[in-house]
Amino acid sequence: MFNLLHRLSSPPSFFAFAGRALPWLLGGALLLIAAGCYQGLVVAPADYQQGDSYRIMFVHVPSAWMSLFIYMVMAAAGAIALVWRIKLAEVIASASAPIGASFTFLTLVTGALWGKPMWGAWWVWDARLTSELILLFLYLGYMGLESAIPDKRSAARATAILALVGSVNIPIIHFSVEWWNTLHQGATVTKLGAPSIHPSMLLPLLLMAVGFKLFYFANLLVRARCQMLEREQRSHWVSTLIKEAA
Amino acid sequence: MDSFLHMGGYAFYVWTSYALALVVLSLNWILPRRALHKRWHALLRREQSSTGKAA
Incomplete structure (x- = not known):
């Protein structure tokens, strides 16, 4: 297991592995998201309180x-990059940030679009909404911060520290x-006991959740x-790969 | 079909949410793909011009 991880974390084998895994991850993601949209928009009944807005x-x-x-x-990959200086961990942390920002943006905007008809307000400064905005x-x-530091390796260290400090916001x-006390409803799925x-x-x-997760992994790859290509463009494995393709 | 599009009066909110999700996911897919494609071809050109000079 450790051996496999170690082999996979070398840039050339990661590059090849990512190329092979990509179509499967993306295909799975699209399939699950399509099924989730169908189930959620067509099959599931309207909510007895919120009507169709709950969709x-x-x-x-x-x-x-x-x-x-x-x-x-991002924080875990940052910690690994700080301690062991593994290039793949640096790349995973940095590649995750824009995808995470996209999903956070989507959360806030769809939340506003749901809040307006249900609460009567696009935005309220309550704990859940404010911490998600943070x-x-x-x-x-x-x-x-990453784009402000030209050297990739020192940027990775600085951003890892930022990610780790910021992780207090997650709980x-x-x-x-x-x-x-908040307007936002409590957990219905991720609580102890049966989901209500x-x-x-x-x-x-669940279809959408797994679909989004597969999409993240495909996008991450x-x-x-x-x-990897950019950081390793002068390395032997990249030039071999390019020579084969040329 | 009409009542499906109508979404019980919440059409604007529901369809805007799903459309935004589609836009955000598509951009997340297209932009990095294009960047990878560009980088790959830049490296290819660099390789071809250097072998061209050598020959």
Whole structure:
């Protein structure tokens, strides 16, 4: 297992592996997202309180889960990069940031589009919304700091520290609906005990969640391949690869 | 079909959410793909021009 991981973390084998895994990940993601949209928009019944507006949940909640998950990947990869200086970890952390920022943006905007008809306001300064907005600023700050440092390796170290410090925000977002009085509803799926959501609504939610996750991995591989080519353009393996293709 | 598009009166909110998700995911796919393609071809050109000079 460790041997396999070690082999995979070398840039040339990662580059080849990513190329092979990509079509499967993307295909799976598209299939699951299409099925999730069909189940969520057509098959699932309207909510007895919120009518059809609740269907925004099938985009909003998986995006929100991804915004937290990607941040944790970024912070973990950053920690690995800090301690062991593994290039692949640096690349994964840096390639994750724009995808995480995208999902955080999507969470905030779909939340506003759901909040307006249900709460009567696009935005309220409550704990859940504010901490998610801070998450967006953390992602943007990460990307800004990275682009401000020309040397990739020192940029990776500085941004890893930022990601690790910012990770205190993750439990705050998750527990914000329990710690503070808020308009935002509590957890219905990720709580202890049985989820308080009907199976016909849980199915599209899970399809979309897994679809988004596969999409993240596929997207991560494309971005990581691109960064690998750039960082390693003078290395032997890249020139061999290019010579074969030329 | 009409009632499906109508979304119980929430058409604007529901369809805008799904359309935005589509736009964000598509951009996330297209832009990095294009960047990878560009980088690959830049490296290819560099290789071809250097072998061209040598020959």
